Amino acid sequence: MTIHKxxxxxxxGDIKRGKGTISTESGALKQxxxxxxxxxxxxAGTNPEELIGAAHAGCFSMALSLMLGEEGFTAKSIDxxxxxxxxxxxxxxxxxxxxxxxxxxxxxxxEATFDKIIQKAKAGxxxxxxxxxxxTLNYQLN
Numbered sequence: 851m852t853i854h855k856x857x858x859x860x861x862x863g864d865i866k867r868g869k870g871t872i873s874t875e876s877g878a879l880k881q882x883x884x885x886x887x888x889x890x891x892x893x894a895g896t897n898p899e900e901l902i903g904a905a906h907a908g909c910f911s912m913a914l915s916l917m918l919g920e921e922g923f924t925a926k927s928i929d930x931x932x933x934x935x936x937x938x939x940x941x942x943x944x945x946x947x948x949x950x951x952x953x954x955x956x957x958x959x960x961e962a963t964f965d966k967i968i969q970k971a972k973a974g975x976x977x978x979x980x981x982x983x984x985x986t987l988n989y990q991l992n
Contacts, residue, residue, distance in 0.1 A: 914971035926955040
């Protein structure tokens with residue numbers, strides 16, 4: 851089974867003064883502004899790195915929920931942040947690191963079992979498999 855999801859971007863102008871919009875097929879984002887100023891200067895709007903961060907945090911949290919369920923556990927909550935690092939490298943810019951930070955509430959699970967499951971989720975999440983950046987994981991089990 852193959853699932854297709856679409857995102858769309860529109861851009862006008864040069865890199866510094868140009869502006870664009872990003873939309874998603876679902877309508878969750880609809881002509882959300884982005885540009886050099888939203889990416890590098892903190893202006894209102896979005897940027898590719900925060901969208902990748904949101905996608906990675908969501909994907910990882912779902913993967914962890916799935917893998918906990920496969921072992922007979924259900925999370926009360928999973929709260930994940932993905933900190934995406936965009937660095938200047940030879941030849942331009944690159945996403946060099948994504949730091950996942952997850953706070954998870956699961957009843958009746960020992961730390962060793964949880965560590966095994968969460969590491970499997972980090973590696974098995976489809977967004978983790980997509981990126982070439984170093985992915986680190988910090989977590990707190992409650």
